[in-house]
Amino acid sequence: MSIDTGAVARANEILRTEAGSGVHGLAIAGVSDHDEAGVFVEPAEHVVGLAGPVDHHTWRDRPEGARSEAGDRECTLYSLRKFLRLAVAGNPNLLLVMCAPESSVYRTTALGDELRALAPAFLSRDAARRAVGYLDGQVAMLLGRGRQKDMPKRPELVAAHGYDTKFASHALRLGLQALELTEHARLTLPMPEADRERVLRVKSGGVPDLDAVLAEVTAVRDRAEALLEAGRTPLPEAPDTERISAWSVDAHRRHWDAMPAA
Structure with missing residues (x-):
């Protein structure tokens, strides 16, 4: 049976926020695209019935595989179950959805x-x-050591600056x-002004030497790792999966109870 994943996702949406460079405060007018996540x-029929799971839905202005251009919009909605699995595992992109400022929240409900x-x-x-x-994976790809399909593909930036400045800025941002997460047990969005600058x-090509960028990335990365290894962080060792799981069960039940009868 064919499933209209877009219809399922939109009809049952509980939260959607800005994502990508915009939520970090790193968008550049006339250059950046617009990302959302939710x-x-x-x-119930897709969870405990036979309708088949719907774990995510993505829509974008350009065809799949085509590079986004300035102003293009892309949005990915995740099922609550998939979102929680990825967020509990520490997926940095999905943690941002919960930490986005109110000005970057486009839709929310009581459950959101x-x-x-x-x-x-x-x-x-x-x-x-x-x-x-x-972050280590990003640096490896920046240096040409990653999988070919994941390598930076912005030859115009390499031609202009000697390296992919956008990809390098992602590494520094991560x-x-x-480091902020390790030191303070929080993620500030948009990024604190000094970090944002x-x-x-880097993103705008203001650091002409890739080695200088890599040195800065390495220094930040090693500081975070040292704090983690020494246990000098306010973070708990692991996420509170018991609390998250209990809320998820209750949230599904309440959402289903509120749905109109078929």
């Missing part, structure tokens, strides 16, 4: 508000380590956010 609750209030339950040393590991300087 959460929906799968109807409750999910955002749960954000501290997801922040843990595991999440910080995941962010550091993700490092700074991993550092990342924008």
Whole structure:
């Protein structure tokens, strides 16, 4: 049976926020695209019935595989179950949905508000380590050591600056956010002004030497890792999965109870 994933996702949406460079405060007018991410609750027939799961839905202005251009919009909605699994595992992109400022929240419901209030339950040393590991992968790809399909593909930036400045700025941003998470058990969005300026300087080509960028990324990354290894962080060791799971069960039940009878 064919499933209209878009219809399921939109009809059951509980939260949607700005994502990507915009939520970090790193968008550049006339250059950046517009990303959104959110959460929906799968109807009961897709969870305990035979209709088949719907774990996410993405729509974008350009065809799949085509690079986004300035002003293009892309949005991905995740089922609550998938969202929680990824967020509990420390996925840095999904943690941002719960930490986005009110000005970046485009849609929310009572359940969406409750999910955002749960954000501290997801922040843990595991999440910080995941962010550091993700950063290491970004650096490897920046240096040409990653999988070919994941390599930076912005030859115009390489031609203009000698390296992919956008990809390099992602690495620095990840490092700074991993350090903030480790030091203060929080993620500030948009990024604190001093950090935001550092990342924008790289993104806009203001640092002509890739080695200088990598040195800064390495210093931030090593600081976060040292704090984690020494246990000098206010973060708990692991997310509060018991609390998150209990809320998820209750949230699904309440959403289903509120749905009109078929």
